[in-house]
Amino acid sequence: MAGKYRVAVIGGRPAPVTNAKELGIDVVLVHEEGAYEESVLRHCERVVHAPITDGQAVLDVVKPLHEERPFDRVLTTTEFAGESTGFVVDALGLPGVTEATARALKDKVLTRELLDQHGLSPVRYRQVKDVDDVKDFLAEVGGRIIVKPADGVASLHVHPVDGDADAEHAWQALQDAEVASVIAEEYLDGPVVSVDSFSHAGRHLPIGYSEYRMNDKYVEWEVSTPSRVAVPHLDALFALTPKLLDAVGLTEGPSHSEFVLTKDGPRVLESHARLAGSGAPELVRRAFGVNLDRMFLTVPLGIDTLPETSPAPIGGAAVRFFTPEPGTVSAVEVEDGAADVVRTLPKGEVPLVFLPYLHEFTEVEVAAVISKNVGDVVPPLLTVADCVSGYVMASGTDAADAVAKCDRANDKIHFRTS
Template sequence: MNKRIAVVGGRPAPIHGAKELGIDVVLVHQEGDYEQEIVAHCERVVHARIDDAEAIIKVLEPLHRERPFDRIITTTEVAGESTGKVVDHFGLTGVSYKTARLLKDKVAMRELLAKHDLSPVAYRHVTRAQDAITFVKQHGKSVLKPAEGVASLHIHPCDDEASATQAWQALQDADVKHIIIEEYLEGPVVSVDSFSFKRRHLPIGYSQYRMNDKYVEWEVSTPSTEAKKWLKELKEMTCRLLDAVELEEGPSHSEFVLTPKGPRVLESHARLAGSGAPELVRRAFGLDLNRMFLTVPLGIDTLPEVSPEPKAGAAIQFFVPTPGKVKKVELDLKPDVDVRHTRQGETPLVFLPFLFELGQAERAVVIQKHEGDQIPPLDTVADCVSGYVLATGLSREDAVRIGDELVEAVHFIVEPKA
C-alpha cells in the first residue's frame, strides 16, 4: 500500500512526482493560493488556513481516521508552528511545535544558543525604546528587528541614541510587537542546507548571497567560496544547532555571518530554503532536497552517510530593474538559453514559476513582467517578481559569471516613477 502524507501549504508545494514514488499526498492549502497543475500530483486537496492549527486538524482528522497519515509536513514559514501543533496532535514523527517555535522566535533562539554555549552573540529582548538605546551604548553598532521577522522586513541598523530611537519608532509604526536587538555581525552571509533523519543531521549544500542595502538577497550561488574557509566549523555548528532545537527529521536551512571571530548563527528554519536554493543544491551537489523531503522520512530513500562533494556550480539571480512602469522588455540572448514568459495579466501563484520545468536547462531566463506592469522597489524578497536567471557552471564563480551575462542580455525599458 502507498505511503500517505499531508503537506501543508507551499508555493509551489514540493510534491512533483509523489505518485510515481508511491506516495499519496493530501495537500492542505488556502483556496485560490495554489497552482492548479499541482492537483495532478495529489490524492486530494482540502482547504484550511495554513497558519491555523485547529482548522488544519479539523479537515485532516476524518481523513486520518479513515487511513492514517505517515507524516504531516510543511516547507513554508507561515505554516511552521501550526503544522508543528498538528504533528503533536496526531502523535506523529516530524517537526514538533517546540522545534518550530524555537526556530521562529529569535529571542528564544538566542537564549537557547547561549545555554548551549553556541555562537555567542549579544542580544536583548526590547520592550521600549530605552532598551535599544542602552544596548547600543553598551555594544555599539547593532540591529533592531522583529523577533519573528521574515523576508528581510523591518531590519534597522543603529549606532547611537538617535538611530536607535528612530528604529524603535519605525517598528512601532509597522505594528511590530515582538522585537529583538542584536550586536551587528560584520561579514559575509552564508547558509547551510541540511537534511535530518532520526536526529542525525547531514549538511549538504552551502551557499552565499549578493544583497542590496536593505539586506534583500537578489542572488544565491553555490558552493560558497566564502563558506569553504570555515566549512568544518559551519558543519559542526549546524549539527549542534539542530541538536539544540531537537529537530527530528526533514530539511533545514541555517544562515550564518562569517565574522572575524568565526561563524555566528543568524537564523535557522526547519524547511527547504527559498529562492530556488534546493534546485541549486541539486545542480551543484547531486542530491535532490525536494525529493528527499518526501522520501527520506518515509524510508523510500536512505539519508547518505557523508556530505557530498560539489560537482558543479549553480546560481540564481533575480532581475532588479529600475522601479516604474514597463514600456517593453528586449532580449538579446543566445539560442542555447531556455526562455520562459509568464502570461501577461496573470500573477503567478508560485514564487519561481517554471522552476521544476527548467531542471535540465543549464542556462535559463524567466520573464515575469510585461508592457504596462509595475516594477516595485526591492524592499523585501517578496519584491523579486520581475523574473530570474538560472545557471549551472563549472564552479560557483563560473555560474555567477553566466548569470551576470544573462541578466545583461535582458533589457527592461521602464518609465520611472515621478
C-alpha cells in the same frame, strides 16, 4: 489503488510532491483556496482547504482523514505554516517537526536563548520593549546593532542602528509596521552564508552551502553554491550546524541555516525547519547532485536512506533575480543569446510560486524568466518578496562560472522603467 504511504502537506510549493504517486505516496494537500497551482493536484490524492497558519483549523480538516486512514507524516515547505504544522504533528502523535521546535526557530529570541543554553554561537542580543531599550542596548554594545522583528521573514523591517537618531527611526518604523516583538542584536560583520541540511532519526547531514549578494536593505538578490567564501570555514560550519539543530530540537526533515562569517568564526544568523527558498533545492541538485525535493518525502518515510557523508560538489549553480529600477515598465528588451531558454509570464497572470516555470528548467543550463510586462509596476527592493521581476538560473563548472552566466544574462535583458 491506495499508495503504501500517506502524508499531509500543509501549504507551500508543489515541487516536493511531484512524482509522489510514482513513489507509492498518497499526498493530501492542505491549502487555502486559490493559493496553489492547479497543476499540483495531479500529484495529490486530494486537496482540502483551511487557513494554513491556524493549527486548529488544519487539524479539524486533517484529523477525520487521519482517522479513516492514518497519515505517516504531516509536513510543510513554508515558513508560514511551520507552527501550525507542528501543532498537528503533536496532536496526531506523529514523528516530525514539533510545534516547540517550529516556534524556537521562528522566534529569534528563543533561538538565541537556546543557543546560549547550549554554549553555541555567542551573540549579544536583547528583546527590546521600547526605544529606550534600543538605546541602552546600543550603548552596551558600543557599536552598530541590528533591530528587527523577532519573528520576521524575508529580510523585512531589518534596521541597522548606529546612534540614537537611528534607534528612534527604527523603533518608529517597527511600530508603524505593527511589529509585536522586537529583537536587538549586535551587528555581525562578515559575509552571509547558508547550510542546507537534512535530518533523520536525530542525525543531521549538512549537504549544500551557499553565499549571497544583497542590497543595503539586506535583501538577497543572488544565491550561488557552493560558496567560495565558506570553504575556509567549512569544518566549523559543518560542526556548528548539527549542534544548532540539536539545540532547537529538530530531529527530522530539511533545514536551512544562515551564518555570518565573522573574524571570530561563524555565528548563527537564523535557521528554518524547511526547504530553503529562492530555488535553493534546485541549486543544491545542480551543484551537489542531491535532490532535496525528493528527500523531503522519501527519507522520512524510509524509501531513501539519508547518506552517511556530506557530498562533494560536482559543479556550481546560481540564481539571480532581476533588479530593475522601481517604476512602471515601459519596455522589456531581450538581446540574442541572453539565455538558453527565456520565458515571459503572461500579462496579468499572478504566479503562485516564487520562481515560476522552475520545474521546466531541470535540464537547461541557463534559463531566464521575465515576470514583468509593459505597464506593470516594479516595486523598490525592500524585502525578498519584492524580487518579482523575474530571474535567471544557471549551472556552471563551479559557482563563479554559474554567477558569470547569470550576470551575462542579466546584462542582456533590459527593463525600461519610468
